Every structure is written in C-alpha cells, then in structure tokens.
Amino acid sequence: MPYVSIRVAGTLTREQKAQIASEVTETIHRVANKPKENIMIMIDELSRENIAKEGKLLDGK
Amino acid sequence: MPYVSIRVAGTLTREQKAQIASEVTETIHRVANKPKENIMIMIDELSRENIAKEGKLLDGK
Amino acid sequence: MPYVSIRVAGTLTREQKAQIASEVTETIHRVANKPKENIMIMIDELSRENIAKEGKLLDGK
Amino acid sequence: MPYVSIRVAGTLTREQKAQIASEVTETIHRVANKPKENIMIMIDELSRENIAKEGKLLDGK
Amino acid sequence: MPYVSIRVAGTLTREQKAQIASEVTETIHRVANKPKENIMIMIDELSRENIAKEGKLLDGK
Amino acid sequence: MPYVSIRVAGTLTREQKAQIASEVTETIHRVANKPKENIMIMIDELSRENIAKEGKLLDGK
Known part of the structure; x- marks a missing residue:
C-alpha cells in the first residue's frame, strides 16, 4: 500500500505528471516488491510564492 | 490533538465536507477518547490529473 | 482514491486503530461515494514530546 | 535537511509568507544547528470550507 | 525544490531505500527538469497495524 | 487553525523541540495573526537512512 506524495514548485504538464507517475510506480514495484495496483x-503543484529555501521564497522577489 | 488529513480526487460539496468532518471527529472522539475540540x-481536493493509481493518472486519458 | 492520514498523540490499541479505520472508511464511502477498496x-502515533499546542509540548513538563 | 509544512486557513500576503519563512528558517537553524540552505x-493556504475544528467547518455556515 | 514523501507498509532494507531514492530523484530530475541537488x-516505514485498506488493517488479524 | 509539520534528520533533544515549538508558534501568531491556542x-525525527538529498541517503554510507 505505498503512498507517494510529490510536491513541486510551479506547474507540470499532464505528460510530465503521467511520466513521473509511471516511472515512480515502476521503481517502487520493482525495488520494493509492491504490487502496482496498490501504489x-x-x-x-505549489506556487513559488509558497515555497522557501534558505529562508527565502522561491519567487525571487 | 489529533490531526486528520483527507485527500480525495475531484471535488466534494460543502455538505459532504461538513458531514465527513462531523463523523470523523465523532469517531476519533468516541473510539480514541480524544476531546472533540482538539481534533x-x-x-x-485534488484534480484527477494529479493522482495516479497503478502508475496511471486518474483522469483516464 | 481517498488517502487519509491520522496523527495522534500517544498510542492507540490495535482495536482502536481497527475501529477507527473501519468507521472512517465507512463514512467516506457513504458520504463521498468512494469505493471502499480505494480508501x-x-x-x-507520535510521542507527546513531539507535539505542541499553544507553543508548549504536550508532555507537560 | 529539515522539511517544514505549514497549513493555514485562508490566505496570507506575500509579505506574511516571506516573514514566516525567514523566521522559521532562522529558528530551526539556530536551535537545531541545521544549515539554512538545507531548510x-x-x-x-486552505479554504475555510476545507478545515474543521471540533467537527465543524471553519467557514461558520 | 521538489519534496517527495514515500510511505510504505513494513520495512525496507537500506539497499532498497538507496535504490528508490536514486531512481525517483533521477526520474524527477529528467522528466521535470529539476536540479538533483534540490530534490x-x-x-x-509504517507498521502494518497502522495502515488500512478497504477499512481493514493490513496486519490481517 | 494552523498546522505545522516539521521533519528533521536525526534526533532533537526535548529542549530543542520545546524551543522550536515555542518560537514557531510565536512567529505564526505574530505574523499571521493566528491565536496561539489554535496552532x-x-x-x-527520521533516521538518516530514510532521507535522501540529491538521490543519496543522508547516512553517507
């Protein structure tokens, strides 16, 4: 029953999301022996105004 | 001080959210003996394009 | 595909966990029309030393 | 590599987010001896319709 | 600044964790164009007693 | 009703946790105008074997 949460700055295209979902599922299935249907x-997708690194928001203002 | 995060695909009506909040709070209060005011x-509500099961996005494209 | 995360201070018995899981699943299934097998x-279960309310750790020291 | 997730009801201004990010980073850096660049x-920012306390949604309807 | 949280039932070996971390980082870097050092x-690793599917705890008792 | 999740590699002393909880609560209260009792x-505290940066586990093996 693996649950994966992926949080990124900015937006991804549908294609990027589909590709990431497919590959991450494949990795966890193969490496950890978890059935794909349970992943x-x-x-x-967070606004860059809502993420900070080193104490500074990523929108760079 | 229970904290509950519920993540669903698609949207819920206000009524559905209110009912779920009421019932889940009641359950945790009654079963785990936690004061309601601390729950x-x-x-x-996530877009179906942002959730995957079995490696495929839920928007079914 | 609902995902529910429940975080509590202290421990629960197996019975409490089973009862909460059963009731919360039932609630989301019935109210939000989500298939049970997808929930x-x-x-x-967090140590009271790792949770704070009002700026104070719950272990009350 | 501290990761901090802050979830609030309603919206914050960019200034509030920047100030919170700066101060929380400073606190964790100083108290826990973590390099700022890793924080x-x-x-x-959640709608008040999506948060409940004591079993009631915060939008107060 | 992608953040990925992976939650599984039971334990993983160090090797499995290292392999998953390496591959998931590679996927997000390649597909979403995110610098590896920011991922x-x-x-x-949760006890099977703390995860439920279809309203039943995974420890199968 | 702010909820804050702080995830770090390794352990913190009780004193560090108390200080962080106190300061982060103070910051959110003052900057975002949230009542302290609702924070x-x-x-x-995660094992370094369970956190990766740049695709490598933090335990440095």
Missing part, C-alpha cells in the same frame, strides 16, 4: 501517487 | 481535519 | 488510511 | 518550507 | 526524499 | 505543531 497511489499524489502530486501537489 | 483538526483538513481536506484536500 | 487508504495511515495512522501515526 | 525547505512549503505553505498551504 | 529531497523522505521515507516512512 | 498545532508535530515533529518527526
């Missing part, structure tokens, strides 16, 4: 992935 | 619930 | 619940 | 903060 | 992955 | 903080 759930959720992707959050 | 916090957050609901995330 | 995943994860429970985290 | 990542993500802020979620 | 953080956290893995939670 | 909940949860701290997860």
Whole structure:
C-alpha cells in the first residue's frame, strides 16, 4: 500500500505528471516488491510564492 | 490533538465536507477518547490529473 | 482514491486503530461515494514530546 | 535537511509568507544547528470550507 | 525544490531505500527538469497495524 | 487553525523541540495573526537512512 506524495514548485504538464507517475510506480514495484495496483501517487503543484529555501521564497522577489 | 488529513480526487460539496468532518471527529472522539475540540481535519481536493493509481493518472486519458 | 492520514498523540490499541479505520472508511464511502477498496488510511502515533499546542509540548513538563 | 509544512486557513500576503519563512528558517537553524540552505518550507493556504475544528467547518455556515 | 514523501507498509532494507531514492530523484530530475541537488526524499516505514485498506488493517488479524 | 509539520534528520533533544515549538508558534501568531491556542505543531525525527538529498541517503554510507 505505498503512498507517494510529490510536491513541486510551479506547474507540470499532464505528460510530465503521467511520466513521473509511471516511472515512480515502476521503481517502487520493482525495488520494493509492491504490487502496482496498490501504489497511489499524489502530486501537489505549489506556487513559488509558497515555497522557501534558505529562508527565502522561491519567487525571487 | 489529533490531526486528520483527507485527500480525495475531484471535488466534494460543502455538505459532504461538513458531514465527513462531523463523523470523523465523532469517531476519533468516541473510539480514541480524544476531546472533540482538539481534533483538526483538513481536506484536500485534488484534480484527477494529479493522482495516479497503478502508475496511471486518474483522469483516464 | 481517498488517502487519509491520522496523527495522534500517544498510542492507540490495535482495536482502536481497527475501529477507527473501519468507521472512517465507512463514512467516506457513504458520504463521498468512494469505493471502499480505494480508501487508504495511515495512522501515526507520535510521542507527546513531539507535539505542541499553544507553543508548549504536550508532555507537560 | 529539515522539511517544514505549514497549513493555514485562508490566505496570507506575500509579505506574511516571506516573514514566516525567514523566521522559521532562522529558528530551526539556530536551535537545531541545521544549515539554512538545507531548510525547505512549503505553505498551504486552505479554504475555510476545507478545515474543521471540533467537527465543524471553519467557514461558520 | 521538489519534496517527495514515500510511505510504505513494513520495512525496507537500506539497499532498497538507496535504490528508490536514486531512481525517483533521477526520474524527477529528467522528466521535470529539476536540479538533483534540490530534490529531497523522505521515507516512512509504517507498521502494518497502522495502515488500512478497504477499512481493514493490513496486519490481517 | 494552523498546522505545522516539521521533519528533521536525526534526533532533537526535548529542549530543542520545546524551543522550536515555542518560537514557531510565536512567529505564526505574530505574523499571521493566528491565536496561539489554535496552532498545532508535530515533529518527526527520521533516521538518516530514510532521507535522501540529491538521490543519496543522508547516512553517507
């Protein structure tokens, strides 16, 4: 029953999300021996104004 | 101080959210003996394009 | 594909976890029309030293 | 590599987010001896309709 | 600044964790054009008593 | 009703946790105008074997 949460700054295209979901599922299935049908992935696309690194928001203002 | 995060594909009506919040709070209060006023619930409604099961996005394209 | 994360202070018995899982799944299934087999619940039991309310750790020291 | 997730009801201004990110990073750096460049903060602003306390949604309807 | 949280039932060997971390980082880097040094992955290994599917705990008792 | 999740590699002393909880609560209260009694903080201390940066586990083996 693996659950994967992926959180990125900015947006991804549908194609990027599909590709990431497919590959990450494949990796966990193959490496950890988890059935694919039990792997759930959720992707959050956050505004750069809502993420900070080193104490500074990523929108670079 | 229970914290509950509920993440679903697609949207819920306000009524559905209110009912879920009420019932889940009641369950945790009754079963785990936690005071209701300390139970916090957050609901995330994700686009089906942002959730994958079995390696495929839920929007079914 | 609902995913539910429940985080509590202290420990729960297996019976409490089973009861909460059963009831929360039932609620989401009935209220939000989600198939039960797609509902995943994860429970985290945190030490009271690792949770704070009002700026104070719950272990009350 | 600290990761901090902050979830609030309603919206924050960019200034509030920048100030929170700066201060929280500073706190973790100083108190826990973590290099600032490794501290990542993500802020979620949820609708009051999607948060419940004591079993009631925060939008107060 | 992608953040990835992976939650599984049961334990993984160090080798499995290292392989998953390496491949998932590679996927996100290649597909989403994110610098590898900004990708953080956290893995939670939960007891089967703390995960439920279809309303039943995974420990199968 | 702010909820804050702080996840770090390795362990913190009780004193460090208390200080972080106190300061982060103070910051959110002052900057975002949230009542202190509504601010909940949860701290997860992860093994360095369970966190990766740049595709490599932090335990440095």
